[in-house]
Amino acid sequence: MRQLVQKPPGRYWLVFAAVLVLLLAPAAIAYLDQPFYLDVLMRLMILAIAASSLNLILGYSGMISLGHSVYIGIGAYAVGIPAYYDQYNGLLQLALALGGAGLFALVTGLICLRTRGAYFIMITLAFAQMMYFTFVSIEEYGGDDGLVIYARSDFAGLYDLENNVRLYYLVLGCLLLTLLLVHRIVNSHFGMVIRGAKSNDRRMQAVGFPTFRYRLTCYVISGMICGLAGWLMGNFTGFISPEMMDWTRSGELIAMVILGGPGSLFGPAIGAAVFILMETVLAEVTIYWHLYLGLLLILVAKFGRGGLGGLFQRNRGTP
């Protein structure tokens, strides 16, 4: 029986094992002297944060955004633009990333959320492309070519992100925090409202919920979490270009969520992991690795309702 008030994910041991592996990974990678894999894991976890944030609106509230990567871009430019002016203050950059993403979500959400279905998808896409072309047109910040970020966010020397392992643990911490936050939100009073609005918005209003403001709030939270992912991404890659906001990037985030299972807590992270592993492993064999990703997506969509994330949960969320 499916239940929407979710029990804590059933297979704790799998979760603990995954966290343990991620905690020990830097040591193992150092031992094997394969720093490349540290980068793979960081990218994976950053995208897992972004996909989890998308899941909050896509999986739990039924809003399919095709412009979510714009928040990665906003977060990354919040590192890149201050850095361009030699401003490396980490807290400032973080505040800009969260504030900028939240503000963009609030303003665009006020318009997007008045539409449904295909129209919602198109409007989110349109807003994202507007940002994309805005940054393409700003020559000062590199336009098409983007900006190189010469130094990572600085926390008054307290936590040195120039050290890759330090950055790795920060990313891991942010991922775990995101998952905890999503878990608490979707099971809270607030979560009940957004999931109810997904299930039957008309009914929600008839019992007395002004659902619009709850869905808008959810949209803003989702955007801010993705802004956090962007802030990490900017620090990680040391480079930011409008290409990060391109709608194909948003499509990849959707693919991760669908692959892992929309509406399941760990699904998007698993989807991101599968995506990155396929990209890493298959891309060495063939440049057409997207073909195999497509095949996997078809299989999951056809046969694996609930996605790969279902493996981690006995009681699944909404399919």
Added chain:
Amino acid sequence: MNAPLLEVSTLSRNFGGIAAASEVSLELARGEVHAIIGPNGAGKTTLVSLLAGELRADSGAIRFRGETITNMPVHARAQRGLARTFQITSIFPEFSALENVAMAIQAHAGHSFRFWRPVTQNAILQQGARNALEQVGLAGIPERNAGEMSHGEHRLLEMAMALATQPALLLLDEPAAGLGPEETTAMVAILRGLRQDKGILLVEHDMDVVFAIADRITVMVSGRTIATGSPEEIREDENVRKAYLGDGVDEGA
């Protein structure tokens, strides 16, 4: 001395050239069951939608508990004590029966911008939902998935959702539609039990149900009210007979 609970005056709504509701006026007092009857397409559901706020009136006014609510959104009317059930069952199919009702209570328990505590730990919602399920005779199946319940259980569940919010006025759009004889009897008993402290506006096709519980009946035909009165008066009314109860059913049954 007491203003009516609900006061509808010359309410109109057109769709294209068709008057779905045309200068409808009616009153409903606390403790009263006011039934709306009429052939299909008479505008009964339109009237319910206008009262609930899903449709806006082109003209006319609705006063509820002394307050004009004509242009209020759906949720604001619900907050003021106006609950409804739908002609076609409208529930949260992915949620359990208990959660369906708890959701309705939560809507009336302050704002829900509470992001951290699990909603399942809110004993007020849980207990209230159990009580409401008991009230409609669904106490035995709180954990059942609402999507898997029978049609009759859905009607009762909707009733429980409406009751759980302790509304002043219930808008019931064909609560007995599709119910078997026993289920209908149970529904009538529930409605009877509710009347003393609430107002009920009942749209219903089943004349046995209507004449069993209605204090007042308004007859609608083609968007207009053609008669209002006690069940006896309506039974005797010549216009009503002609238009509706017998004498050549011309607008479909």
